Amino acid sequence: DDMRIVMASDFHLGLLSGKGHLEKFVALSNEQNPDLVLLPGDIVDDSPKRFVEKDMGEVMKNLKATYGVYGVLGNHEYYGNEIPEFKKEMAEANVKILMDETILVANRFYLTGREDVTNKNRLALKEMQPEKENLPWFVMNHTPLDMDEPARLGVDFHVSGHTHRGQMWPNHLITERTFELDYGLLKKEQLHALVSSGFGFWGPPTRIGSRSELWVID
Numbered sequence: 001d002d003m004r005i006v007m008a009s010d011f012h013l014g015l016l017s018g019k020g021h022l023e024k025f026v027a028l029s030n031e032q033n034p035d036l037v038l039l040p041g042d043i044v045d046d047s048p049k050r051f052v053e054k055d056m057g058e059v060m061k062n063l064k065a066t067y068g069v070y071g072v073l074g075n076h077e078y079y080g081n082e083i084p085e086f087k088k089e090m091a092e093a094n095v096k097i098l099m100d101e102t103i104l105v106a107n108r109f110y111l112t113g114r115e116d117v118t119n120k121n122r123l124a125l126k127e128m129q130p131e132k133e134n135l136p137w138f139v140m141n142h143t144p145l146d147m148d149e150p151a152r153l154g155v156d157f158h159v160s161g162h163t164h165r166g167q168m169w170p171n172h173l174i175t176e177r178t179f180e181l182d183y184g185l186l187k188k189e190q191l192h193a194l195v196s197s198g199f200g201f202w203g204p205p206t207r208i209g210s211r212s213e214l215w216v217i218d
Contacts, residue, residue: 003108006034006065008214009142009161010198012076014045019054025199025214026062032216035066036105039095040159041074041116041142042198048086060093067105069095072113074142074162079118098140102128109136112155116142125149144195147180151191158193159215 006029013022029037044051051057063069077086087097098113100123105111110130115122126149130137136156144160163182180186186193199212 001108002218003035004032005036005038005217006032006214007038007040007159007194007196007217008199009040009159009196010042010074011039011200012042012045012198013056013200014047014050018050019056019059021200022056022059026059028214030062030064033064034216037063037065037069038138038140038159039069039071040140040161040196041072042076042161042200043071043074043090043095044077044080044086046076046080047082048080048089049082052089057089057093060090060095063094067108070111070113070140071095071097072140072142073097073099073116073119075116075118078116100128102130104130104135107135109138112137112139114139114141117145125153125155129153144181144193147186147188147191147193150193151188155191157217158191160193160195161198163195163197 008025011022011025071090073083077083080086090097098111100115102110102112112128114125125139133154137154138157139150139155141158141160143162147158150158181193181195183195183197194215194217196215197211197213199214
């Protein structure tokens with residue numbers, strides 16, 4: 001059956017990327033009537049304190065999706081070192097954070113959320129392989145370091161962020177050299193991998209040669 005997914009990464013919600021930016025995302029996402037919303041990491045900028053202080057959870061709660069809203073940790077959630085508090089705030093905002101786990105959603109597809117590569121003890125993807133191979137396998141992994149492993153293991157759909165597509169020209173020349181896929185779509189065997197430039201920004205609220213975006217995937 002057809003399914004529509006909204007994917008957005010790298011909000012960096014905090015001082016500069018704030019409540020208004022999140023409200024814009026929620027409105028844009030809900031306009032798409034998605035079946036699933038995926039938020040692959042760096043949702044907050046290090047600490048969730050400003051997310052709490054500015055009551056952004058009440059905005060996030062307004063996201064609508066048939067099968068729910070799911071996220072993973074990015075490197076900045078690790079930098080903040082407040083992961084239990086972050087996960088609690090996300091749960092209250094109806095966002096389920098997956099940490100090295102695979103779940104079966106509505107008996108339609110498997111969804112894996114990986115710990116970020118910042119966690120040197122994260123599980124290998126093979127350890128989270130689904131039991132039934134006849135259902136689609138979706139994976140969220142904040143940092144798109146390796147596309148060979150998910151292709152080899154039979155992942156169908158893989159989403160990441162992290163790169164910001166360099167955010168400001170000419171930094172994209174660095175991300176292009178660092179990652180096999182630093183932005184856009186890559187098809188490898190049955191794998192469809194997507195990397196977004198992110199909905200927010202890191203540091204100065206400026207983009208040159210990249211854009212703030214969400215992906216709508218049918």
